[in-house]
Amino acid sequence: MDRDQLVADSTKRKTVVRRLAYETGRNIIPIVMATIILAATLISLSLWLSSRSSEADRAVAHTVRNHRRLSIVQSLLQDAEIGQRGYLLTGDSFYLEPYDTAVAQINGALDDLAVNMTDNTTQTANVSVLRTLVVQKMSELRQSVQRQREGDHQAAVAVLLGGQGKVLMDGVRDVLTRMRNEEEQLMVERARDARHASWQMEMLVIALALFLAAVGLLSLKLMISRTRAAEAARDELLARLDRKLLAVLAADLVGYSALMESNETETLDRLQHARGLIDPLIEEHQGTIVTTAGDSVLAVFSSALSALDCALAIQTAMRRQNEGMEAGAHLAFRIGLNVGDVIVQNGDVFGDTVNVAARLEGLAEPGGICITRTVRDHIRKQRNVTFEDLGFQRLKNIAQPISAFRVRQTA
Secondary structure, X not given: OOHHHHHHHHHHHHHHHHHHHHHHHHHHHHHHHHHHHHHHHHHHHHHHHHHHHHHHHHHHHHHHHHHHHHHHHHHHHHHHHHHHHHHHHHOOHHHHHHHHHHHHHHHHHHHHHHHOOOOOHHHHHHHXXXXXXXXXXXXXXXXHHHHHHOOOHHHHHHHHHOOHXXXXXXXXXXXXXXXXXXXXXXXXXXXXXXXXXXXXHHHHHHHHHHHHHHHHHHHHHHHHHHHHHHHHHHHHHHHHOOEEEEEEEEEEEOOHHHHHHHOHHHHHHHHHHHHHHHHHHHHHOOOEEEEEOOOEEEEEEOXXXXXXXXXXXXXXXXXXXXXXXXXXXXXXXXXXXXXXXXXXXXXXXXXXXXXXXXXXXXHOOOOXXXXXXHHHHHHOOOOOEEEEEEEEEOOOOOOOOEEEEEEEEOO
């Protein structure tokens, strides 16, 4: 592969990258909006599922606490019974300490249990039965303790041996067993709900991540397809142009070397931003970018009028970009326009028409436009502009003097 072919391939690759960047910029708003909508959806669903998961976790914790409340009630009853029997056997009031503690706390424990089981009608009914049995059991214990305190040991023992206390305690154990079984069933259901909520959260995150990836890939594919289609159209156009009458626009950045020396990074960023303005304007005016070389652009148009309109639009856009900036930081392009026969080869354009357009850049003022008489004759009175006659100019490597004009846009 020879050097010219390598240069042509490199130029084409740069053009594809530039077009891809342009397509990305042009589609950035819908892409950002879609991303915001998807992100908002993800956040909303995540919050909802997180709320469900937290609710399920709280339900599980609530069930665990109810188990503990049931154990407290049973433990208090057992302590009361142990204290009663110790007192009856020894007659020593020291053994009444667990009994007295149970008497003081049992009603509070039952109330706490009732309040925390109001969400379950089955358990509410069980609490009611349990409270009745506990009241009767505590009454039986209280009678025997009272008889012992009065000194009637035989009457106290008779209450104990009557068997009512055992029946009541067996009833309490039966109710507590039913209540524990009910809470265990609730625990299984609530743990399953918690796992299900967690699984839904994981699936949602995975699904939306895959969806976002698919949207990103689709957007990239569409942009690449549009870029390739535009490049194919350009190549097809230039391939058919073998030798055509075209308007040539040559633009060059003023003071590029000095700007780069002053602040290379900022200059490159601003130049890229400027290209983001210029390239779309060329496309909007049905122009085709042929080559770019850092600070310069070469484009062709099917008519001189389209080329002039594009040049005016570029300079207007650059003036707006420079508004509010210090004079030394302004980016300004000189633009030269010519119209005539051009030769197209390997996606590039050649001939005196192109060379003259490039040389006219040097005659243009920063932010200005310089054209040949041929361009002026094509435009005539079709636009609200005036022309400053520069006379015949000797241009480097151009054999014949060229009649040149500076374009002045009127208000």
